[in-house]
Amino acid sequence: MQHLDLLVVRKALDWSVSGQDVWLCTVLATYGSAPRAPGSLLAANASGHWIGSLSGGCVEDDFLERLAAGAFAEPVQTVRYGDGSDTQSSIRLPCGGILDVLVEKLASDCDVQAHLRELESALAGQRRLIRELDLSTGVRRLLPDRGHGPRVEREGDLLRLRVGAAQRLLLAGYSSVAQVCAEIGQSLGFEVVLCDPRDEALQGVELPGVEIRRELPSEFIRLGGCHADTAVVALTHDPKIDDLAMLEAVRTEAFYIGVMGSMATSAKRLERLRRVGGLGDAEIERIIAPIGLNLGSKTPAEIALAVLADILRVRNGIARERV
Numbered sequence: 001m002q003h004l005d006l007l008v009v010r011k012a013l014d015w016s017v018s019g020q021d022v023w024l025c026t027v028l029a030t031y032g033s034a035p036r037a038p039g040s041l042l043a044a045n046a047s048g049h050w051i052g053s054l055s056g057g058c059v060e061d062d063f064l065e066r067l068a069a070g071a072f073a074e075p076v077q078t079v080r081y082g083d084g085s086d087t088q089s090s091i092r093l094p095c096g097g098i099l100d101v102l103v104e105k106l107a108s109d110c111d112v113q114a115h116l117r118e119l120e121s122a123l124a125g126q127r128r129l130i131r132e133l134d135l136s137t138g139v140r141r142l143l144p145d146r147g148h149g150p151r152v153e154r155e156g157d158l159l160r161l162r163v164g165a166a167q168r169l170l171l172a173g174y175s176s177v178a179q180v181c182a183e184i185g186q187s188l189g190f191e192v193v194l195c196d197p198r199d200e201a202l203q204g205v206e207l208p209g210v211e212i213r214r215e216l217p218s219e220f221i222r223l224g225g226c227h228a229d230t231a232v233v234a235l236t237h238d239p240k241i242d243d244l245a246m247l248e249a250v251r252t253e254a255f256y257i258g259v260m261g262s263m264a265t266s267a268k269r270l271e272r273l274r275r276v277g278g279l280g281d282a283e284i285e286r287i288i289a290p291i292g293l294n295l296g297s298k299t300p301a302e303i304a305l306a307v308l309a310d311i312l313r314v315r316n317g318i319a320r321e322r323v
Contacts (some may be wrong), residue, residue, distance in 0.1 A: 003166035003191075005041045005322050006123035012043040012106070013116040020045045022106045023072055023217040025063065026161060027054055029153050031082075031098040037189065037196065038217045039151030039161060042168070054101060055081070063101075075138040095155045102133075102159070125227035126163035133159045148255060149317035164229045166191045167315070170254075172217035172245035173236030174201045180304035181233065182210050189307065190231075195220045218244035221252060231256035233291060239269070246273060250283040256314045258291030258307065266290050293320075 007143065012022045025042040042052030042060065044067060054060055066072065081265050082098035106112045119142075122129040128145040135157040145162055153160040169185040171178045171194040178194065185192045192210045195217035196202055202214065213220055217234070218241075226232060232249040233256075234242035242259050246269075249257045262268060266289035273279045273287075292306035293313070 003123055004052060005039075006166075008041040008043045008121065009116055009119045009123055011051045013113060013120060015043070015045045015049075016106065016108045016113050016116060018110050020047075021108060022112075023067060024104045024106055025052070025054060026102040026104075026152075028078065028100040028102050028154070028159070030100075032094070033294060034139055037151070039163075055099060059099060059101070063103075072103050072105060075105050076135055077134070078135065079103060099311070104133075104138075106261040115140065115142070119163055121163055122163040125229070128162070128164040128228045131159075131161040131163050133161070135159060146313050147317055165227050166229070168193060168230040169311070170195070170217065170221070170225065170230055170232045172232060172234040172249075173238060173241040174198075174205060175235045175237075176300040177235045177303045177307070178233075179207070180301050181235065181307055182207050184308045186210070187311070193220070194223065195225075196236075201236075216244060217241060218248040221245065226252035226254045228253040228255060230254045231315075232258070233307055233311075234259040235266075235291075235307075237261065239272075243269065245279070246287055247277045247279070250279060250286050256288070256311050257286050258288035258310070260291050260303070260307075261289060263290060 004063045012024055015022050025045045027036050027038050027040040029038055036053055036055060040052050040053065042050060044050035048064055048068060050060065050064060065312060079101045080098065081101065118129065118153050121127060123281045130143045130145045132143060143318045145164065149162070151162045167190045169181065169190040169192045171181060171192065174194060174196045182194060193213065194207065194210055195213045195215055197214055197216050202212065211223065221232070226249065232245060232254050234245045236242055237260065246257065246259055259269065270284055270287065270289060273283060288310065292303065295302065295306045297303045297306045
């Protein structure tokens with residue numbers, strides 16, 4: 001799977017290199033129901049070609065009509081769709097939501113192309129960046145992102161946009177809990193990958209939209225299957241799968257690493273990872289075991305809910321004691 005926003009930036013870079021101005025649009029905020037999350041991208045050129053998405057189609061059509069009419073000549077503008085406050089557009093979203101969109105006109109020059117190449121590397125999983133933009137001056141800069149939080153933050157005229165690879169949920173081994181995690185993860189916008197070498201475990205498994213790899217998850221991780229926007233969850237109760245996945249995952253930048261088991265099982269596993277795997281305190285502290293929030297979960301669906309809720313907690317930068 002290729003992250004849609006990565007395709008957007010690559011096409012914007014292609015247009016810029018060929019000497020064309022590019023209009024880069026970013027969803028800043030949504031109110032009520034909205035098809036695309038904050039941080040989502042769309043790019044267009046003066047010829048009316050475009051790639052990406054801001055909504056279900058009505059916003060894109062209005063934007064392209066206004067672009068053709070010369071409405072977005074300024075380097076930086078913000079537009080609100082959905083509540084009628086923008087006098088240039090009477091668009092009402094079918095879902096009843098409201099959408100704030102940043103529109104940047106990017107000239108075809110070396111600085112813009114260098115900026116787009118940095119965004120491309122971040123969206124490809126090579127790093128995580130914060131893109132700062134001053135709405136009053138149009139000045140933009142890129143900073144390393146070493147934390148987690150909302151994709152879009154605004155303080156007055158200063159925007160901070162988090163840029164990284166598509167959020168990936170790596171399921172280390174198949175189980176009934178993994179089945180539900182895959183389904184919930186997809187609905188939350190995660191790219192879901194399931195690794196399990198056991199033919200018998202995958203017999204009859206159907207998970208549309210999930211990349212199923214018949215290999216040890218530890219091998220997939222070792223060969224670069226994890227980036228900084230990956231959550232690794234082991235849910236099989238099989239040490240050959242779970243333990244090996246943990247040993248490899250702690251060597252990556254994965255933002256969440258967790259393994260299922262009772263308190264007693266988890267304590268034994270962590271001791272085993274120290275003794276046999278040679279993990280130190282810092283590596284052990286990265287492993288969440290038992291996995292998930294304590295919701296009193298019993299069924300596979302309840303456990304999966306607790307796991308995904310905990311992943312969202314970490315992704316949004318919320319401390320466990322605040323839950």
